[in-house]
Amino acid sequence: MKNINNNIIRPVDITDEQVYLKRRHFLQLAGIAGAGLAFSGLPSRAEAELKPLQTSPSKYSTDQTPNSYQDISTYNNYYEFGLDKDDPVRYAKSLITDPWTVKISGECDKPGDYNLEDILKPHPLEERIYRLRCVEAWSMVIPWVGFPLGDLLKRFQPNSNANYVSFKTLNDSTQMPGVRRRVLRWPYHEGLTMAEAMNPLAIIAVGLYGKTLPNQNGAPLRLVVPWKYGFKSIKSIVEISFSKKQPDTSWGRSAPREYGFYANVNPEVDHPRWSQARERVIGTGLFAAKQPTLMFNGYGDEVAHLYSDLNLRKNF
């Protein structure tokens, strides 16, 4: 019996890892990544490539204990890679984040195509440990690495017509199997008022747990606005645009009754189909109680003034 076992030829005996990885990369480029790249056992290519980042702590961080890397990187909503929570971790490996270009357009003095290095270079990175509240009534605590969104936007010199800023996610069906189905308006797009965007809590995140972002969390750069429901924090940004008028948003177009432009976390305004008063804290197991949801996800001191003359029930 032993001999028979020894004679079994495993794939790893024929193909060394480098060749194997190259081959995988080729398959990914060919756009058939969804077909079965969920190999287990081998460390994933994407994860092996995550680079450590230099960060400094921030006064805006919560002292709550962050969720595990496992929870944060396997329980994701990123519909470009599928609709189930575990689809992004399985399929986002096909996302190519290098090279990466961000187009700046609209009401500003310095529009143009900027490559990722130029976007990131001037900004020192901070660790921002933020609560994340999903519109689906669950929450996590996430140690992001990033820098203030306002610092980035100022560099493009928005003009006096710039009342809003909007963002777009990459829309490439060869890398993102999910966009072949039009469940949302692709590319995914989101927006903020300029006042919201300039708030020091709003950041561009490029990392998680001290390393560059895993693809499923929105690599190479994403928005994080912790006082709003998670869907506002758009991932894998390829375009930033300044406008006079309030921009469209993907969820707003798909279900305007359910997802407003502001989407501030608000326990008093329910989603039409479920309550927003309490939230399920991810990572607390089967027997933990839900926790009450806080107005502005607990960031009222920093952001409530932005909405002092706004009816938040109407402008949900």
Next chain:
Amino acid sequence: MKKLGLIKVAVFTACLLPFAQLLLAAFGLAGQSLGANPIEELIHQLGLWGLRLLLLTLAITPLRRITGKVWLLKLRRMLGLFSFFYVLLHFLSYAILDQGLNFAAIGEDILERPYITLGITALMMLIPLAVTSTNGWMRRLGRRWKKLHQLVYVIAILGVWHFFWQVKLDTREPLVYAGILIVLLGYRIWLKRKR
């Protein structure tokens, strides 16, 4: 007859497998896991199995007609009761684990969330069917028993509808269940018309 006994044992065991798998997953045993949001996953899986077994129960009559195998009818009660078992656990895990038996919140959900209203209605209708599934009740109710148990058609429609209204965006899966239900109910209508 002995063969039927064996089939019954096999079906019984098969119906328990999802429960066993969820039990292992709940305690992280045998490499099983409920993922990052275990309560949501548990509730979802229990509901899915309740609905699957309900559709399987409704498939018995067409299967018996088509294959002519009368012994299939002997499985129907067991399948129906297992469906009730999973639907009841689905509700209990929602009420106990998700809502922590906060009756005010549960009441609000039932009154204000249409998909939960549908779900609880279906469960309430399943209870009398489960209770009267015994031979004794069949005898006692006589012809009315059949009438009562035709409620299962309404329950199945409510169950699929409950699933359809619960999903956020992707209606493909509930539509598959709706398609199967339409075939199962459509077959009965067709049969009635033919006569």
